[in-house]
Amino acid sequence: QVYVEESGGGLVQTGGSLRLSCVVSGSTYNNYFMSWFRQAPGKGREFVASVNWSGASTSIADSVKGRFTISRGNAKNTVYLQMDSLKPEDTAVYYCAADMSPKDNQSPGSWDYWGQGTQVTVSS
Numbered sequence: 001q002v003y004v005e006e007s008g009g010g011l012v013q014t015g016g017s018l019r020l021s022c023v024v025s026g027s028t029y030n031n032y033f034m035s036w037f038r039q040a041p042g043k044g045r046e047f048v049a050s051v052n053w054s055g056a057s058t059s060i061a062d063s064v065k066g067r068f069t070i071s072r073g074n075a076k077n078t079v080y081l082q083m084d085s086l087k088p089e090d091t092a093v094y095y096c097a098a099d100m101s102p103k104d105n106q107s108p109g110s111w112d113y114w115g116q117g118t119q120v121t122v123s124s
Contacts, residue, residue: 002027002113006096009118017084022096024077033099034079038092047106086122093117
């Protein structure tokens with residue numbers, strides 16, 4: 001069974017930074033595409049960023065471009081989301097997802113494996 005686990009959420013003031021981490025375990029497959037989505041109260045799950053299996057190709061949502069960076073770790077199936085210049089509208093539960101080959105990286109339905117989420121709260 002594949003497990004996806006996020007960590008690194010918390011409470012931060014406007015303009016602050018947080019770094020989220022995600023690791024996929026329980027599988028012998030080491031080349032998952034990985035992504036971050038977020039969901040604010042009363043809203044749908046929103047694409048934030050994705051990275052391909054090698055780390056050479058990334059995609060970032062316009063709403064966070066220039067502030068958030070996605071990267072793969074040295075360990076297999078590890079991904080990070082560096083979040084800088086945080087705003088109150090970034091407050092949400094952040095989810096990590098993994099898939100062998102997502103058809104549409106910005107669609108939640110394209111991702112097979114999901115973590116439980118980590119809360120990020122930005123105070124004004």
